Amino acid sequence: MSDAAQPTAAEVRAAAEAVKAALDRHLAAVERRSGEDDPAVYEAFNQLAAAAETYDELLYDRYDEVTPFEIPGDDTLPPYTGPEEPNAISVLIRRDYAVVEPQRLLSQAQRVEAADVETGTGIGDGAPGTVHGALGTLFGEFEPDEIASRHKEFGLEEGDSTLWVTASDEPADPGEWLEAPFEHVDPQRVVCRFDVSAVFDDELDEDDPDEGDDVEDDEIEDYDDLDTDLDEDDDLDDGEPEPLEARER
Template sequence: MSDAAQPTAAEVRAAAEAVKTALDRHLAAVERRSGEDDPAVYEAFNQLAAAAEAYDELLYDRYDEVTPFEIPGADDSLPPYTGPEEPNALSVLIRRDYAVAQPQRLLAQAQRVEAADDDSTGALASGTIHGALGILFGEFEPDEIASRHKEFGLEEGDSTLWVTATEEPVEAGEWLEAPFEGVDPQSVVCRFDVSAVFDDEPDDDELEDDLEGELDGDEDLEPLDVER
């Protein structure tokens, strides 16, 4: 950050005061809470997290220092559930991130699928990374790709799964243009997150897989089960 863009000392001091105020409000909300899922506590928690994060950023930008606190984001916890007690429908929202760790493996597997497709005509789509991804995700279910991602040259990133409840099923085709917009956090029944930030050390299986990958390289690709 340039000197011109740095926050002033007064701005850092104001952010620190905002943290103190948010701490007092959070403690007061906890002391007055009416139950385990009191929305006032939830709101005070988010305000405290936002104030602490802002202070941490300003402190770093101004003085190149950080706080000793790990500040959870407001989205890391769900608000109290206020959806229907007896839902008639549900939606499952899933996001999985991958890195293309081995492009040649990805291309080779897509070429195998394409070669087995009797209807394939014209230029080979498997010659590009985005074309290969389209072929593999068109051939295999997302859950199968998740369980076999290493075969496809992919490396797992973060993933999340949300189950939301509704009174009635959503009208067909209504949300296809924007599938993840308009989700009410208070309708989420449960949520499951998987992230590398939760892993302190790799387990033995991961270490063994990494070692085998280094020894084998890309020459010996696992066969794909392609059903047509």
């Protein structure tokens, strides 16, 4: 970092003072908490984490030093404040993919378009020739769950995914939220949440690098005894991976 972009010593000192004040607020909230899920404690915790992270960053930028504290990620949900018996729920899903084989993606989209033209359901303007056009064709043809289970066929590679179930007092009016479907999510109305991420894979590997290696070589004496007979035309469906972490109320 250039000298011009470095924070001043006064800014670092102010960040340190902010951490001290946040520590006092957190302790005070803990001392007078009303229960295990007191929202005041949760808020004070988040403020302390944010102040400590800011201080750590400024300290490093100014003096090339770090604190001995690990700032925890916000991997917990706030206390639930929604209705005990919801009249409606919303299921919010996000799945990330990387386009790793554009040609495969284009080929699959071309097949879909050609089949639609043959059956009279296509517009006949030719197969999509761009990646964004191919994505529109495939996601218009297949359900998201099917794309998730067949992503490799479409030249896609899975990234992180998350699913949130949120409670509502009443169902939304038709068309009410379509322009901004994820804009007004209240974390305190999340009933449960399921995440899938390579980060969790890495954590499992670090915790137990030998996990999954329980089968000894001598446990399989004759590979001819294994049933490996598969028809050549059988499609192996990897399926959608099970969530590695689930947070429930």
